Amino acid sequence: MENRVFRVSPGLFPNGNGGNGKSTKKGIVPDYFLFTKDLLRDLLSSIKKEEEFDKKSIRCPQCHSVISWKTLRVIVPNNGSFDFICDSPKCVEGYFETVSAKE
Numbered sequence: 731m732e733n734r735v736f737r738v739s740p741g742l743f744p745n746g747n748g749g750n751g752k753s754t755k756k757g758i759v760p761d762y763f764l765f766t767k768d769l770l771r772d773l774l775s776s777i778k779k780e781e782e783f784d785k786k787s788i789r790c791p792q793c794h795s796v797i798s799w800k801t802l803r804v805i806v807p808n809n810g811s812f813d814f815i816c817d818s819p820k821c822v823e824g825y826f827e828t829v830s831a832k833e
Contacts, residue, residue, distance in 0.1 A: 767799065777812060788814045792821035 774780040782788055788797045795801065797814045804815035804822055806829075815825050 770802075773805075779812065779814075783814075790814065790816040790818075790821050792816070792824045793818060 771780060774783050779788070783797070786796045786798060789795065790797055790801075791813050793816060795816055795818075797816055801816045802814060803817040804813075804825070806813045806815065806825070813825065815822050
């Protein structure tokens, strides 16, 4: 599989502030760091999600589809765990709308 670029929330990095995000009509959308597949695999390993990801047992919280290398777009820390969002623009937008509404 080719190396692709993935978006990862800056909140995944313990010492990184990641900025405040961008303000939109629908709320705040966080800034992102971009990763190649190799670096993303290292990140998944460090958060103990690599095996779960490889077994295709991680699902998008919006549409509930299985997340794969081909469909992964965003990883967001969430109360000590992580949310993996697929590449559907509706899912990405819907996820951040839901998060903004909770704040």
